[in-house]
Amino acid sequence: MSNKNNKILLESGTNELEIIEFHLEKSLPNDKTKTCYYGINVAKVREVIRVPETTDYPNAQPHMIGVFSSRDILTPLVDLAGWLGVPTLTTLDNKYVIVTDFNRMTNGFLIDNVSRIHRISWNDVESPSQFLEAGEQDCVVAVVRKENKLLMILDFEKIIADINPELSMEKYDVKLDRTVDLNEKMISKRNAKTVMVVDDSAFIRSMIQETLSSSGYNVITCKDGGEAFEKLNDMQRIIKEENSSIDEIVNAVVTDVEMPRMDGMHLVKRLRENTFFNNTPIVMFSSIMSEDNREKALELGANDTITKPEIGKMVGLMDQYIFGS
Template identity: 30%
Template structure:
């Protein structure tokens, strides 16, 4: 189960071709059902997989928090993932997935781990129209065989952790400081984010900064909108900055990830000067290094609106100086 931690550089390079690795696992069966669904989480969110450790339950701790575990000298909260999704594990909670999310570490208890698969983001569909659960962000098609195409439900980790500890995700939104920017009239920020709770956080923050924006749930949707605005700018004989103030994108998204979206922008002569800010829960030096390699102008870990405000201020100042 430690094999997934190897070849980190190779996995990072997958992002240059709009690909990623998905860990597949099972949580048990929903009430009154016999089959077990296959669930997935991006390998980049995982630090390690370990057998269920001994837990210490603090006073007042209630489900879905199971207790605290000492894993390699670090005290980590363990979360009952089947309880959140509404499944009953037949063989118990046997495995713990230790995850790194937005500079925090937590562990999710699951029934079993199946496999790690390499997929293209084009095999991943946004789940908003087809899955009712608020905790599922997308659906992954595990192969391209129309007759036999197993699916995996990709978890919305942002939503799950927000529901468990909502106060930690909204503290910076209560600031009374007014954040304003001088943008060209008519220009907007293009936002790409597939998580509902993350979109809500970004929308609140941008409204507080008085930044006009348009949101999209996939990188491909955002890319199509960027191209449309670029065509309008060309037809009007204007620079693209008159239409797009900056792009704010997540990394993990159906159809096209944030790495590929950034590469597409920076490789296009007409678009390359658009500031791109990556806003992601995929923290860690490997991801931040790759953000720089694809040409992004800034990287901000979720969810710190103050840091996002600073990043926006900096990239806009750099662009203003470049055209002055």
């Protein structure tokens, strides 16, 4: 199974995606097993292969089995079950590897088997319930119901950041970035502006919020495109009642692409169809921001895009589109 041309199977703004269903076989007492169901966006997958020969890597991070060559790229192989705390058979016979390609990185994740591809609407992708969410430590960003099964959509960005902290956006500190203007006058200007941040990962939301807040901006957060659209509609009603403008409430939107209920592409499309938000700057921040996706985002009306993990560009783009600087 291969995503040969690395194109997103999601047409511009249709609010649809394709996910690969894969399984981990949890070992139970008395030699029994229980199938655990998971899903990953096809857009993040380069290919699914049999377990390749690996080479041990010195001082490797926990749950890193070794490294292998994937199309001439040195690729770490991660024990996904081990990271998740799911006990499985240790033998690699009959197992598979999902090779991912996002955040400009290639990684392999060991799984027990792969099932099929499902084409679904983001509207059918549910956020984890409030009782299951564990804030920044949660590794499940969404749940899909399929054929009486619950497929857990994992936060692969968080998994990679946890295994290799050197590649994490957490390393970035805007206060140490000399390219960002942090004089009192500029911070005061930003204090009068508000940015809406939309991302289904509490881990990513927190980092974007910290970066923008540290530079002076006020931040409103939303956990998916549906919540963002609802909040912006509420703002529109206030604007009409008070005969004011959207700039008095929110000055820019930063949104992910992959989100439950409403994805970022569809959110941009809906906002640009509404005259109230025609001129609101929108920047898309996504791990799957390929050139193809960037072109789609700009066609739909986004002002710009950033590929995760380049969070260091965030404040500069907000300054550019809010202040014209």
